[in-house]
Structures are given as structure tokens and as C-alpha cells.
Amino acid sequence: MPFAPLLRAMMLCCLVMLGLLAPAVIRGQAQAQVSAASPVPGERLAAGLERFKADSFADTEAAIAAIAASGSAQGVAILSALGDRRLFAGAAGVFYRDAAGQGFDAVTGRPATIPPDAGLVRLNNRLRNVVQAALGTMTLLSPDPAQRVRAAEAVFRSRDAGALATIEAALPGENVPRVRRAFEEARAAILLSSADAPEELRIAAARRIAEASDNDAISLLRQFSGQTTGGLRAVIDQGIASIEQAQRIRAWGQTLWFGISLGSVLLLAAIGLAITFGVMGVINMAHGEMVMIGAYVTFVVQELFRSHAPHLLDWSLPLAIPLAFGTAGLVGIAIERGVIRFLYGRPLETLLATFGISLVLQQAIRTWFGPTNREVSAPSYMAGSFEFLGLQITYGRLWIVVFTLCVFAALLLVLKATPLGLQMRAVTQNRRMASAMGIRTRFVDAMTFGLGSGIAGVAGVALSQIDNVSPNLGQSYIIDSFMVVVFGGVGNLWGTLVAAFTLGIANKLLEPFAGAVLGKIIILVLLILFIQKRPRGLFALKGRAIEQ
Amino acid sequence: MLTMRFFRMIEGRGLVFLGIIALVALLVPFCNLYLAPGNPFHVSNGTVVLLGKYLCYAMFAVALDLVWGYCGILSLGHGAFFALGGYAMGMYLMRQIGTRGVYAHPVLPDFMVFLNYKELPLTWWGFQHFPYAMLMVVLVPGLLAFVFGWLAFRSRVTGVYLSIMTQALTYALWLSFFRNDMGFGGNNGLTDFKDILGHNVQAQGTRAGLFIITCIALALTFIIARMIVASTYGKVLVAIRDGESRTRFLGYRVEHHKLLVWVVSAMMAGVAGALYVPQVGIINPSEFHPANSIEAVVWVALGGRGTLVGAALGAVVVNWLKTVFTTGWLAPYWLFALGGLFVLVTLAMPKGLIGVWEDIRARLANRKAIADAKASGGGSPVARSPDPQVPR
Numbered sequence: 001m002p003f004a005p006l007l008r009a010m011m012l013c014c015l016v017m018l019g020l021l022a023p024a025v026i027r028g029q030a031q032a033q034v035s036a037a038s039p040v041p042g043e044r045l046a047a048g049l050e051r052f053k054a055d056s057f058a059d060t061e062a063a064i065a066a067i068a069a070s071g072s073a074q075g076v077a078i079l080s081a082l083g084d085r086r087l088f089a090g091a092a093g094v095f096y097r098d099a100a101g102q103g104f105d106a107v108t109g110r111p112a113t114i115p116p117d118a119g120l121v122r123l124n125n126r127l128r129n130v131v132q133a134a135l136g137t138m139t140l141l142s143p144d145p146a147q148r149v150r151a152a153e154a155v156f157r158s159r160d161a162g163a164l165a166t167i168e169a170a171l172p173g174e175n176v177p178r179v180r181r182a183f184e185e186a187r188a189a190i191l192l193s194s195a196d197a198p199e200e201l202r203i204a205a206a207r208r209i210a211e212a213s214d215n216d217a218i219s220l221l222r223q224f225s226g227q228t229t230g231g232l233r234a235v236i237d238q239g240i241a242s243i244e245q246a247q248r249i250r251a252w253g254q255t256l257w258f259g260i261s262l263g264s265v266l267l268l269a270a271i272g273l274a275i276t277f278g279v280m281g282v283i284n285m286a287h288g289e290m291v292m293i294g295a296y297v298t299f300v301v302q303e304l305f306r307s308h309a310p311h312l313l314d315w316s317l318p319l320a321i322p323l324a325f326g327t328a329g330l331v332g333i334a335i336e337r338g339v340i341r342f343l344y345g346r347p348l349e350t351l352l353a354t355f356g357i358s359l360v361l362q363q364a365i366r367t368w369f370g371p372t373n374r375e376v377s378a379p380s381y382m383a384g385s386f387e388f389l390g391l392q393i394t395y396g397r398l399w400i401v402v403f404t405l406c407v408f409a410a411l412l413l414v415l416k417a418t419p420l421g422l423q424m425r426a427v428t429q430n431r432r433m434a435s436a437m438g439i440r441t442r443f444v445d446a447m448t449f450g451l452g453s454g455i456a457g458v459a460g461v462a463l464s465q466i467d468n469v470s471p472n473l474g475q476s477y478i479i480d481s482f483m484v485v486v487f488g489g490v491g492n493l494w495g496t497l498v499a500a501f502t503l504g505i506a507n508k509l510l511e512p513f514a515g516a517v518l519g520k521i522i523i524l525v526l527l528i529l530f531i532q533k534r535p536r537g538l539f540a541l542k543g544r545a546i547e548q
Numbered sequence: 549m550l551t552m553r554f555f556r557m558i559e560g561r562g563l564v565f566l567g568i569i570a571l572v573a574l575l576v577p578f579c580n581l582y583l584a585p586g587n588p589f590h591v592s593n594g595t596v597v598l599l600g601k602y603l604c605y606a607m608f609a610v611a612l613d614l615v616w617g618y619c620g621i622l623s624l625g626h627g628a629f630f631a632l633g634g635y636a637m638g639m640y641l642m643r644q645i646g647t648r649g650v651y652a653h654p655v656l657p658d659f660m661v662f663l664n665y666k667e668l669p670l671t672w673w674g675f676q677h678f679p680y681a682m683l684m685v686v687l688v689p690g691l692l693a694f695v696f697g698w699l700a701f702r703s704r705v706t707g708v709y710l711s712i713m714t715q716a717l718t719y720a721l722w723l724s725f726f727r728n729d730m731g732f733g734g735n736n737g738l739t740d741f742k743d744i745l746g747h748n749v750q751a752q753g754t755r756a757g758l759f760i761i762t763c764i765a766l767a768l769t770f771i772i773a774r775m776i777v778a779s780t781y782g783k784v785l786v787a788i789r790d791g792e793s794r795t796r797f798l799g800y801r802v803e804h805h806k807l808l809v810w811v812v813s814a815m816m817a818g819v820a821g822a823l824y825v826p827q828v829g830i831i832n833p834s835e836f837h838p839a840n841s842i843e844a845v846v847w848v849a850l851g852g853r854g855t856l857v858g859a860a861l862g863a864v865v866v867n868w869l870k871t872v873f874t875t876g877w878l879a880p881y882w883l884f885a886l887g888g889l890f891v892l893v894t895l896a897m898p899k900g901l902i903g904v905w906e907d908i909r910a911r912l913a914n915r916k917a918i919a920d921a922k923a924s925g926g927g928s929p930v931a932r933s934p935d936p937q938v939p940r
Contacts (some may be wrong), residue, residue, distance in 0.1 A: 285842075342895055347708045348622045349894040352849060355842050356890020363883035417813050479719050479838065482712050517723050524720040528713055532699040535709060 044070040046107050049078075050123050052089040058321050061130060067473050068134040074109045076138050082121060084533060089116030103324030137163045140183075145176045154180035156216060156305075160195040183213050189220060202228075204233050210239025213390075218243045250390045255508050261397045263504025264404040265466065267497060268459040268475040270484035271408060274496040279428050280414075282340055282449065284352040286358040287481060288474025289365075290453045293331060294324035294460020295469045296365060299374045314379040317461065324457040331361075333452020336446045344445075358474070367470040373468040373489045382465065394532075407458060412493060414451070424448045428491075483527055489537030499538060557579025557778045558771070561902075565857045572599070573763035578631055579755035593852065596755050597827055598871065602864045603762045604824040607769050608651040609847045609863035611816035611854055614773045616845070618782060619809050620708075620789030625714030626817050627841035628721050629689035631831065634727075634802030636688055637671060638738035638831040640681035641749070659733045659742070669731040679747060685822040686815045693814030694807070701810070702865050706792065712913050715838050722836035737832025738825075749826050762823045767862070775855050785809055843886070850894045852900025861901060 002021045048066025051059040064082070067075045081087040082098035086107070094106040095114040106110040123131065140163065155163045167187045174180045188205035191197050197205075206224075209217045221240045228236060269291060276284045298320040305316040335357055343350045368424035377395055384393040415421035426434040427444045435441045460473070467473060480503075488499030503523060510519035531537075555563065576599060579591040580895050582629045593801050640656040651661040655668055675678040696717060700710055728734035747754040784805050787795045789816070796802045824832045834840075851862025866889070873882035891934075897904055 170676075283838075338890055339895065348711065349898070351624075351708065351711065352842070352846060353891050356846070356887040356894075359883045359887030359890070361887075363880070363887065367880060372558040424737075427872070475839075479715060483716060485711060486712055517727055521720045521723050524716050525725075528716055528720075529699070531705060531709065531713055532703045535703055536703045 008506070016334055017182060017539075039398075044131075045074065049089075049094045049106050052087070053091075054092050055089065055119065055121065055532055057124060057127060061127060064127070064130055064134050068138055074106065076108050076135065076142070077104075077109075079131055079135050079138065082123065083135065085120060085123075088114055088118035089121050090115055092118065092187050094118075109360075133160050133163070137161065137166045140166050141172060145179050148179045149175075152179065152186040153216075156182070156188040156189045156220075159189050161190055161194055164190045180211075185217070192220070192224060196268065199230075201360065202282060203232050206235045206239055208234060210235075210242055213243050213246045218247070233287030246390070250543075253391050255512070256505065257391055257393065257397075257506030259508035260501060261401060261504070262508055263501035264401040265463065265488060266480055266484050266504050267408065267500035268400070268404045268462055269456075270481040270491075270496055271483045271502055272412060272454075272459060272492055273485050274488075276449055277482070278491045278493070278496065278500035279424065280445070280448055280452070281347065281428075282344075283347050283352055283354065284340075284449075284452070285355040285400045285478065286335065286361060287354075287453075287456055288476075289330045289358045289361040290332060290456035290474070291463060291477055292318045292365060292471065292474035293328045293458040294362070294367060294457030294462035295376070295467075295473055296374070296460075297324040297327050297457065298461045298464040299369075299469050300374050303418070313377075314381065316378050317382075317465075320479070324461045325454040328457025329450040329454030329461070332451040332456075333446050335453075336449035340449065341445065342440070356480075356490075362474070366459045369471070371471060373470045376464040376469050378465055396465055399467065404461055407455065408493070409499060411451075415493070420444075420447060420451075439477060448494045483524070484530060484535075487527055487537055489539035492539045493536075495537060495539035552577040557793070561855070561857050562770065565860065567771065568761050569770075570806065572603075573792075575761055581752065581756055587614055593755065594753060596759055597911070600755070600759045600762050600827040601824065602867050603759075604820045605844070605847065605863040605867050606828070607762075607766045607820035607823070607927040608844060609682050609851070609859035610769050610773055611813045611820065611850075612844055613848045613853065613856055613859035614816070615809055615813045616778055616848060617859070618789060619785045619806055620792075621806065621810060622651065622711045623714045623813075624711045624838060624841050624845065624847065625716075625718035626813070626844060627838075628714075628718040629814040629817035630688045630766035630821035630824070630844075631691060631721070631725075631833075631835035633685045633703055634683055634835060635732060635738070635821075636675075636684040636824035637825045639675040639684075639732075640678060640824060641741040641744060642738050642749070643672070643676040644742065644744065648742055657733075657738070659673070659736065660731070663728055665731075671731060682822070685818050687823075688815040689818035690811050693811045697807045697810040701806045704803075712879070715841070718836050719838050722833055722838070725836055727832035728783030734834065737830060737834075738829040739832075741826065741829060744826050747894050749829065755827065757829050757889050757907075757936070758823065762827070765819060765823055768816050769819070770856060770860070770928055772812075777856070777912030781805065781808075845889050846886070847895065848900075849891060850897075850900055855902045858900050858902035865901070880899070932934050 003430065014451060045067060047479045051063035051066070054060075056156065058486060063377070065076060077098070078087065079093075081098075084099075086097045090099075092115045093105055095112060095118055096106055097114065098102050103112055103114040134149055135152050135473055137160075139147050140155070142151065151489045152167070155167065164436060165503050167190075169181050171180070171183050171187070174183055184476075185208065188208035191201050191205040194202075205222065209220060221236050221243070225233065225236050225240060249455060264522065269288075272290060274283065276282050276287065298317065301320040302313070303315040305319075335354070339353050339357065340350060343353060345512065376436055381397040382399050385392055415424065423434070423439050423444045424447070426437070426439055427441050427448075436443075463473065463477075467476075484499045484503060485496055487503065488495030488497070499510055507519055507523050507528075510522055513519075514522055558566065576591055577595060579589050580593065580596050584591040585592075588785055589630065594897075608626070611629075612626050615623055615626075627697075645657065647654050649661075651658050651659045651660040656665055660668075663750065675684070675931055696714075700713060703711060724730055725732055725737075732738070741749050743749065743756065743760075747757070777785075784795065784800055787798075787800070788802055788805060793801055821835070845868075847860070847862040847866045848859040850866055851860065854860025866886075867931075870882065873879060878885075893900065899906070
């Protein structure tokens with residue numbers, strides 16, 4: 001598909017632009033904070049550090065508080081060193097070692113050798129908690145927005161009242177929206193949990209938390225629902241109800257998305273069959289093996305890239321698409337020329353012969369590549385996920401849905417807008433008349449079968465991303481593919497589309513109640529019953545053609 | 549008088565077939581039980597089991613040929629009926645284990661104890677009684693076939709659609725029987741059988757007895773199938789195969805005719821499965837796999853579709869080949885051979901081995917007729933050309 005590299009390029013552009021903008025924003029943030037903090041952080045830091053030398057727990061606690069309050073950039077490094085037993089104090093000063101073992105002077109932050117007389121600053125369990133809390137507060141002021149969000153989320157969970165002041169100080173200056181949101185939620189959580197705060201503040205806080213509408217929020221609200229009374233309780237319960245409602249909607253949305261995703265996989269697997277079976281009427285039991293060939297082409301292409309051009313590995317998938325189409329298409333043409341053309345008009349024999357071919361192809365792949373699963377890695381642009389309206393959507397699945405729709409559109413275009421498509425439709429509708437009009441029917445047969453097989457190969461490229469690339473890959477799709485085509489109505493591409501998504505969504509809707517396997521069984525039984533009712537599928541072709 | 553009718557009904561080919569079965573039924577157990585292991589004619593225990601397995605498959609193939617060869621219904625899910633019959637027998641055998649299982653539970657089979665069942669599921673009730681189990685061997689596949697066929701034939705699902713539906717049926721069963729919650733042993737199926745009717749299933753004598761029973765069952769299946777085919781009803785079936793709409797327009801209730809033969813065939817397959825299980829010693833969900841059913845179709849196609857004898861012959865030949873291939877260094881090539889067989893049979897010998905044999909015979913007869921005509925100096929003989937036309 002020509003679209004994949006294009007989209008990839010667009011995504012790259014967006015990423016580059018983000019990359020250019022981000023440092024500027026962060027720098028602005030950092031400056032704002034430095035100016036907001038105490039005028040001479042260095043002095044306060046040094047005063048705090050002095051107290052470590054006393055080596056008493058009380059002094060150490062005071063030192064932690066002083067460092068946390070100093071707002072110095074080094075504070076985080078010093079306190080995390082303290083927490084990890086890497087901070088040393090002696091007559092010569094206070095020093096810490098980083099994780100790599102390099103020594104630093106705590107006051108200046110410059111590399112230094114730690115004098116032998118400097119002893120480890122000791123901690124007890126209570127102080128270790130104090131260090132963690134102080135670190136949490138300090139990272140609230142970190143120049144990195146991601147770290148600030150993490151710190152705010154930690155505060156939200158711990159509801160450490162000590163962080164309230166820091167958050168309230170930082171809130172007015174905060175202008176990264178997601179950090180601001182996290183700060184507000186953390187502040188609300190602290191306010192809600194402090195029993196001595198004024199009622200109206202706590203109510204506002206409960207409202208704010210209900211707006212967050214996630215799992216953390218609902219568990220927090222549930223926790224306080226029992227402990228409170230009156231107006232606050234009502235607000236909290238209302239919040240819980242609204243979050244539950246939102247979660248239900250999100251769960252439906254998620255199910256729907258999974259269904260669409262499964263439907264697109266079904267469509268991808270079935271779409272080639274919609275050509276060979278649906279348009280030509282050939283029962284091609286080797287269809288699944290065409291998908292398998294596509295997946296193995298992907299594997300081979302990726303291995304070649306890995307060994308010859310590792311830096312271009314991300315391009316292996318787009319390149320595998322035309323190659324898979326070509327390979328599977330050629331195999332398909334060979335099968336049509338070698339076997340199927342002798343069996344036109346004898347569908348049951350065709351079924352048996354193509355099943356035999358599928359066994360041979362499977363065994364051939366098993367002989368060449370071994371019976372085990374082969375690893376096809378996901379390119380970087382297909383890894384990871386993003387959140388959309390509260391739904392977790394992985395890029396891999398999204399790409400497959402998009403890709404499937406592209407393949408579908410391309411196929412429709414080929415059938416409706418190219419001379420070959422016109423000839424294909426002519427031959428399938430009335431072979432003798434088409435032949436009389438000068439269409440080379442034999443050639444068109446081979447091309448149609450090649451197209452169907454090629455599309456199956458392309459499906460293999462996508463399926464290699466979500467399924468095991470093994471000689472059995474095709475087998476697991478063949479029955480589902482036939483179901484989709486038969487359900488949708490033979491000879492009707494749109495029917496196949498509707499059928500695939502219907503089956504996919506129905507399957508996912510059933511899964512929570514019935515489990516994956518039982519859900520599938522129920523779908524199969526429903527399909528069998530449906531075919532009894534409408535033997536020609538959802539969108540049956542009408543007219544005399546079906547009486548053949 | 550009656551014997552003559554019987555012979556005519558069975559046909560020469562069938563008589564030869566029945567004769568061979570009788571011979572095998574007598575010779576194999578004799579050579580196994582009464583000849584010393586050193587004797588060149590001794591048949592080992594393993595071979596008895598293997599041959600018994602082939603004969604069960606042959607029975608299955610005859611059942612399949614009855615619907616495919618004579619009524620044109622290509623079932624890609626007949627293995628389901630075979631496996632259901634097998635499971636019914638397996639359940640009887642499981643109940644016979646009693647306290648000899650690993651957990652020594654008097655009622656529950658081992659896997660149920662393992663899965664924390666507290667009591668026997670309803671589906672297993674009564675299976676300790678042999679007659680009930682045998683009834684289920686016939687009834688369960690028959691009932692499933694009846695329901696499926698009633699729905700399918702009534703709504704006129706035919707040809708390839710029906711094939712795919714049957715495949716979906718066995719696929720659904722395959723998936724279900726893998727589930728532990730079904731209460732049929734899940735992935736592992738039913739195995740570790742001890743007794744059948746008080747005889748140890750592993751004992752040489754029991755095996756020989758089962759072998760003879762299998763031979764008798766195969767012969768009976770064949771005779772019933774022949775009776776069906778030779779009757780007026782059988783002629784209507786062939787008419788349905790060759791022109792369903794025409795037969796319907798002639799006034800026959802096509803659905804009813806199809807349904808009857810379909811159910812009978814499913815029951816036959818169930819019996820074959822039931823005989824298969826005690827000999828092989830295990831039944832598990834893999835018997836439901838759609839590939840098994842398709843493989844059975846190629847047995848019939850190889851032997852000769854619509855000949856009954858050919859179906860049995862094909863089943864034995866293909867399975868013998870499978871044994872030869874999969875036990876030696878040829879093992880990796882078995883699927884190539886099987887796949888090639890599918891293609892070869894459909895392209896080169898559409899009437900199967902029986903068809904090839906008939907062609908040769910016809911050609912020889914033709915040559916003899918020509919020679920006779922030359923010798924007598926008479927007029928030109930009537931040439932009988934081998935007929936390559938296949939029912940579509």
C-alpha cells in the first residue's frame with residue numbers, strides 16, 4: 001500500500017515538530033520556577049547540609065526539611081542519594097556518590113573525591129518515609145513535565161498533607177495542561193482527605209475528583225463515602241455514580257473498539273476469499289495458506305533487512321506488502337493454471353483438490369522454515385498505545401484497522417474502475433457472452449484468482465503482526481473466512497465488510513459473558529442457524545445468476 | 549429365492565468384499581491367538597489393533613459414501629458423528645474404571661476429581677450400563693444429524709454451502725470439547741480404559757473379539773448401505789444427487805429423503821467411532837478436527853465415490869499408506885503425499901481406484917471382443933468405451 005509510508009512520514013513530521021517545541025516549553029517552565037523559588041537557594045542548601053554532619057536522626061530530619069525547602073536543583077540528587085545509602089558526611093563536607101559510583105560535592109554539585117573520613121549518613125524507617133515524601137514534593141518542582149505529573153500522581157495516591165503547600169504554590173505558575181490537571185487532582189485529594197478542612201472546600205475537592213473519572217478517583221471517593229456525612233457525602237456518592245456511568249460507557253466503547261479490531265482482522269482474512277470464492281465461485285481451501293505465505297514473506301524480508309540494513313528495519317513492513325502480494329499472487333496463478341482450471345463447474349472436487357494443495361503448502365513451509373513460530377517484530381510506529389476519549393488504543397491495532405480499510409477500498413477500486421475489474425465482472429456474470437465479446441476468459445480467470453490470492457498474501461503481512469507466524473497460521477483463519485463470506489452473501493464485497501465487522505463485534509460482546517471459546521462457539525451456532533434462515537447470506541445476489 | 553435376491557442386491561463386487569471381510573475376521577484373530585510369535589504367519593497384537601482401526605475407518609468411509617456418493621451431500625463434518633459415537637463408548641469405558649483410577653473415586657472419573665467435580669454431571673448418568681451407552685452411540689449422532697439436517701435440508705442449503713456448514717459444525721464441537729467445563733475430559737479426552745463388559749480391554753482375547761465384532765459391524769453396515777442403495781429409495785437418492793430440483797418437481801419430498809439417509813449415515817459413523825475407541829484406547833477432541841473429516845472424504849474419493857466397496861478400500865489404502873509413511877524416514881513427506889493424493893484423485897482418477905479397475909476390465913473385454921470377432925470373422929463388435937463421465 002502506498003499509504004503506509006505516507007502516513008508514516010506524516011507521523012514523523014509531527015514527532016519532529018513536537019521535539020522542536022518541547023525543549024522551548026520546558027526551558028520556559030524551569031525559568032519560571034527558579035525565579036519563583038527562594039532568592040538564594042544555595043545558602044539554604046548549605047545550611048541544611050551542615051546538619052548532616054551531626055549524625056543524629058533529629059538533625060538529619062531537620063536537614064531533609066531544609067533541603068526540601070531550599071528548592072535547589074541539587075536537592076533531588078542529594079535526597080535520593082540519602083535514600084539509597086550513597087550520602088556521606090565528614091569534617092571536610094558532605095558528599096554523595098551517583099549510581100555509577102562517581103563522587104560529588106553536595107554543596108557545589110561538582111565531581112569530587114570522597115575523603116576516607118566521611119561516614120555514611122544513617123537512616124531509620126521513619127526517616128526513609130520522610131525522605132520519600134520530601135522527594136515527592138521536590139519532584140513536583142522538577143523542570144521535566146512528565147516527572148511533575150508522576151510526582152503529582154504519587155501525591156494523589158499518598159495524599160501527603162505536607163505537599164499541599166508546594167502544590168498550591170506551583171499551581172498558578174503551571175501552564176502545561178496535563179500537569180495542571182494532575183496538580184489540581186492531587187490538591188483535591190489532599191483537601192478531601194483532611195478532615196479539618198472547611199466543608200465547602202472538601203465538596204469542591206470531591207467534585208474535582210469526580211471530574212477525573214478514572215479508577216484512582218473512584219477508589220478514593222469510595223473510601224471517603226463511608227466516612228463522611230451530609231452534603232459532602234451526597235456529592236461524593238453522586239461523583240461515584242457519575243464515574244461508574246462513565247466507566248460503563250468507556251467499557252462499551254472499549255468492547256466496540258476490540259470488536260472493530262477483530263472485525264478488521266476477519267475482513268482482512270476473508271477479503272481475498274471474497275474474490276476467489278465470492279466472485280469466481282471457487283472453493284479455495286488453500287486460501288489460508290496464501291495468508292501464511294504473505295506472513296512468511298514478511299518474515300523473510302524483515303530478516304534480510306535485519307542482516308543487511310538494520311537501520312531501515314522500520315521500512316521492512318511497507319516493502320513486504322508488494323512482495324507478499326506478488327508472491328502469493330504468483331502461487332495463486334500457478335494453482336489456478338495447474339489445478340483449478342480443470343475443475344471449473346465441479347465445486348466439490350475443487351474443494352478437495354485445494355485442500356490437498358493447502359496440505360502440501362503447509363508441509364513445504366514446515367520443511368523450509370521449521371515447525372516453530374517465527375518472530376516478526378513490530379516496527380516502531382506500530383508499537384505503543386495512546387488514549388483516546390478514555391480508551392486505550394494500541395497503534396498496532398489502529399494501523400491494522402486503517403490498513404484493512406485501505407485494502408478494501410483498493411480492491412473495490414480495482415473491481416469497479418479498472419479494465420481488468422470490468423472483465424472480471426463480465427466473465428463471472430456471463431462467461432460465454434464475455435468470451436464472445438473478445439475477453440480472454442482463461443486469462444481473466446487466472447488474474448482474478450491471482451488477485452484474490454495476492455490480497456490474502458497482503459493480509460498475511462498484517463496478520464504477522466498479531467498472530468504467530470507458523471505453518472498453521474492459515475488453518476486458523478480458513479473457517480472464519482468462509483463464515484464471513486457466506487454470512488455476508490457470496491459475490492458481494494460490501495456484504496463481506498458488514499459481515500466481518502458484525503461477527504467481530506458480536507464476538508467481543510459475547511466474550512465477557514461467555515468467555516472467548518464459548519463466545520466463538522455461540523457465534524458459530526448462530527451462524528449455522530442464520531444460514532438455515534437465509535441460505536444466501538445477509539446480502540444475497542438476486543436474479544437468475546444464483547440458480548446455477 | 550431370498551438368497552438369490554440378496555446376492556443380486558449385494559452385486560458381485562460386494563460379495564467379494566464380504567468374502568474378504570469374513571476371511572480377515574477369521575484369519576487375523578486365529579493367526580494372532582494360535583500361532584506362536586516366531587511363526588511367519590503370526591500377526592502381532594499391534595497389527596491387530598492397526599487392522600481394527602482400518603476397519604473402523606472403512607465403516608466410517610462407507611457411511612460417508614452413502615451420503616456423498618449416492619445423495620450428493622458432501623459432508624466435511626462427518627468426523628463429528630464418528631467422534632460423538634466414540635465419546636459415548638469412551639464414557640461407558642470410563643465409568644467401568646471405578647475405583648481403579650488414580651484417585652480411586654467410586655463414581656467420578658479421574659479428570660472430574662482433578663477438576664473438583666462434586667457429583668456426576670447429568671450427561672454422564674446411566675453410562676455405566678452398556679445397553680444405555682450403546683443406545684447413545686447411535687442416538688446422539690443420529691439426533692445431532694437429525695436436527696442439523698432438518699434445519700439445513702428444509703431451508704435448501706445445498707452443495708458447497710452445506711459442506712461449509714458441516715465443517716463449521718465439527719469445528720464448533722472441536723472447540724467445545726476442548727473446554728474442561730464441558731465435562732468430557734477437555735484436552736486430554738478419555739483414556740486409561742480398563743474393562744469392557746468385564747473383559748480387560750488390553751487383553752489379547754478381548755482385542756481379537758473386538759476385531760471380529762468390527763468385521764461383523766463393517767459387513768452389516770455395508771449390507772444395510774447396499775440395501776438402501778439398491779431399493780427404490782436409493783434410486784430416488786441418486787436422482788436427488790443428479791438433479792435435485794427435477795426430483796422435487798417430480799413430486800418427491802427431497803428433504804425427507806435426504807434427511808433419512810443423512811441420519812442413517814451419521815448413526816453408522818457413530819457405531820464406527822464406538823468400535824474405534826476401545827481398540828485405540830483413547831478418544832480426545834482432536835477427532836473432531838475438521839481436517840479429519842476432509843481426510844475421510846479423500847478416502848472415499850480415492851477408492852471410488854458411489855461404490856461403497858471403493859470407500860472401504862480407499863479408507864484402508866490411505867490409512868495403510870499413512871502408517872507406512874509416518875512410521876519411517878518418510879514421515880516428513882506424509883503431508884506431501886496426502887496433499888498430492890487429493891490433487892491426483894480429483895484431477896486424474898475421478899472415479900477412484902474402483903473406476904480405474906473397471907476401465908481396465910472394460911478395455912480388456914473390448915480387446916477380447918475384437919479378438920473374438922476377428923477369430924470368428926464376423927461383423928464388427930460393439931465397442932464399449934470406458935465412460936469418464938463423473939456425477940457432478
